Structure formats: C-alpha cells, structure tokens
Amino acid sequence: MTIEELNTKYKIAGQLEFIAGNGGLPMIRVNNAKAAALISLHAGQVLSYQPAGEPEDVLFLSEKAYYQDGKAIKGGAPICWPWFGADPEGKGRPGHGFVRNRAWNVVATEAMNNGDVKVTLGLVDTPDTRAIWPQSFSLLQEIVIGATLNLSLITRNTGKETFSITQAFHTYFKVGDIARTKVLGLEGCEYIDKAGGGNEQKRQSDAVTIESEVDRIYLDVGNTLTIDDSALNRRIQITSQGSKTAVVWNPWEKISKEMADLEDTDYQRLVCVETTNAANDVVEVAPGSECRLIASYRVIRN
Numbered sequence: 508m509t510i511e512e513l514n515t516k517y518k519i520a521g522q523l524e525f526i527a528g529n530g531g532l533p534m535i536r537v538n539n540a541k542a543a544a545l546i547s548l549h550a551g552q553v554l555s556y557q558p559a560g561e562p563e564d565v566l567f568l569s570e571k572a573y574y575q576d577g578k579a580i581k582g583g584a585p586i587c588w589p590w591f592g593a594d595p596e597g598k599g600r601p602g603h604g605f606v607r608n609r610a611w612n613v614v615a616t617e618a619m620n621n622g623d624v625k626v627t628l629g630l631v632d633t634p635d636t637r638a639i640w641p642q643s644f645s646l647l648q649e650i651v652i653g654a655t656l657n658l659s660l661i662t663r664n665t666g667k668e669t670f671s672i673t674q675a676f677h678t679y680f681k682v683g684d685i686a687r688t689k690v691l692g693l694e695g696c697e698y699i700d701k702a703g704g705g706n707e708q709k710r711q712s713d714a715v716t717i718e719s720e721v722d723r724i725y726l727d728v729g730n731t732l733t734i735d736d737s738a739l740n741r742r743i744q745i746t747s748q749g750s751k752t753a754v755v756w757n758p759w760e761k762i763s764k765e766m767a768d769l770e771d772t773d774y775q776r777l778v779c780v781e782t783t784n785a786a787n788d789v790v791e792v793a794p795g796s797e798c799r800l801i802a803s804y805r806v807i808r809n
C-alpha cells in the first residue's frame with residue numbers, strides 16, 4: 508500500500524499518521540497528549556518512544572542505521588524471531604531470524620479510551636519465509652503507546668506440527684553515560700558470558716555495570732529489571748511476561764568501531780536490555796496454539 512492508502516485506511520486524526528521515513532521506508536508517527544513514537548513497517552520496529560514531558564527518547568537509534576530492504580535497523584526495538592542469536596541449526600541463516608529485515612503489514616490502528624494509541628502489525632508465512640524456515644505461522648506485534656510503551660509479540664502456529672522458537676525484543680535503550688549506568692534486578696542470577704565469543708556460565712553478584720564488552724544471557728530472571736541512568740537522571744523500568752531469560756549487550760569500543768552502522772563512540776550512549784526466550788528458554792508452540800512475549804517500558808524520574 509502507498510503512504511496515501513495507509514493514511515486513508517489507518518490514520519487517526521491528530522494522533523497517528525503514515526510518513527515516508529528514512530530511506531523512503533513507510534513509517535508510523537504517533538504524537539498525542541501521552542507520548543511521541545516512530546514505528547517502521549520495515550522490520551516492524553519501534554524506533555523512537557518519548558513519553559510526554561520527558562526531555563529524552565527512551566530508545567537509542569543509531570545515526571548510521573541502514574534503512575534498506577534486507578537489512579536490520581540498528582536501534583529502537585528490533586524483533587528477533589523465530590530464533591535469537593546464531594542459526595540454531597547452523598545452516599548459515601541470518602542471526603536473530605528473518606523478521607527484522609523485511610516489511611510487516613499493518614493489521615489495525617486504534618485510539619484507545621484511555622488516550623493510548625495501539626498499533627498492530629503482522630506477518631504470515633510466504634513461500635519466501637518457508638524457504639528459510641518451513642513453518643506456517645501468524646506473527647502479530649501489538650504496540651501500545653502511552654505513558655508506558657507496551658510491546659506484545661504473539662506467535663500463532665497455523666501449521667500441522669509443533670514448532671520451537673527462541674525470540675527477543677532486542678531493545679536499545681539510550682543512556683546518558685554508560686559509565687554511570689547500572690542494570691538492576693539481575694543480582695544472584697546465573698548467566699552465560701558470550702563476550703569475546705565465550706560460553707562460560709557465571710553468577711551475577713551485584714548490579715550490572717559495564718566497563719568492557721558485555722554480551723550475557725541471564726537465566727531464570729524475574730519480571731522486573733531497571734536501568735538506572737544517573738547521567739540522564741532517570742530509571743527505565745522493564746517489566747516482562749512470557750520470558751525466563753534476559754540479555755544485556757553493550758558492544759564497547761572495538762565492536763562499535765567494527766560495526767559500520769554504529770558511530771565509534773556509540774557504546775557510551777546505549778545499552779541493550781533484551782526481553783528474551785534464549786538459551787534453554789525455548790518455547791514450543793503446538794498447532795492451533797499461540798505464545799506471547801510481552802515487554803513494557805516506563806520512565807521513572809530520579
């Protein structure tokens with residue numbers, strides 16, 4: 508559909524409109540009394556979210572991000588699905604699955620009674636997806652924009668056999684200064700330390716601080732994590748459902764320099780705290796059934 512057709516069908520006057528965004532990609536701009544947000548239909552990805560009255564975006568979005576069919580957008584809240592990380596079957600298929608680099612469909616937009624705006628995006632299997640992953644599915648993402656950002660990823664198995672998935676909201680949060688940032692709520696958890704290509708299991712004794720590359724899958728996590736950002740005088744509270752693992756990732760200096768879609772110093776301004784089903788947290792979806800992964804983000808002023 509063209510931008511004009513999308514606006515004719517789904518625009519909400521004074522609150523939500525479709526625009527041609529970076530790279531000419533269709534995007535949804537939400538701006539109402541509660542919050543502003545930007546959502547790309549390519550990758551089905553929230554790129555920006557700023558509650559009303561907040562001076563800064565909650566999300567980090569790279570100035571050097573790609574906006575191209577077939578490529579992922581570096582920043583915001585990418586969706587990793589139907590696998591998190593490397594191809595689980597080692598067949599050389601793309602890392603983090605295949606839905607973060609293709610166009611999603613608009614299913615519905617809605618102005619809710621409480622003043623929030625809800626956007627539902629979707630994807631179903633096609634010959635192209637079945638050539639990568641031979642399953643029949645319907646994937647929906649419900650994005651509710653208000654004083655809190657709520658993301659729900661709903662996987663339905665529309666085929667005849669059970670399939671297994673891992674998945675993530677691979678969300679990039681903006682921080683004022685990584686040296687003054689802590690991630691709270693993981694104290695006492697075991698984690699798989701993937702930094703530098705490792706795979707060792709360790710235990711988190713204290714709050715997570717970041718002073719070098721961090722790439723960890725935390726196991727058996729609770730449902731509330733907090734990013735404490737003393738440079739921006741705020742905390743971001745992350746609540747989740749349907750997830751027993753969480754990933755904390757910061758590329759640090761060397762990897763930032765190696766990634767063409769990050770500025771060399773971007774590691775100082777971002778932290779990924781990802782709501783996941785990763786590692787041993789594999790979800791089985793039986794024919795005709797569905798699973799939900801939910802993450803909510805809220806800013807608390809210090």
Ligand SMILES: O=P(O)(O)OC[C@H]1O[C@@H](O)[C@H](O)[C@@H](O)[C@@H]1O
Pocket residue numbers: 579602603677701722723754756781
């Ligand atoms: O650059 P990408 O493909 O978005 O991945 C970024 C990072 O994503 C994290 O989730 C992974 O744990 C890291 O290993 C990975 O490097």
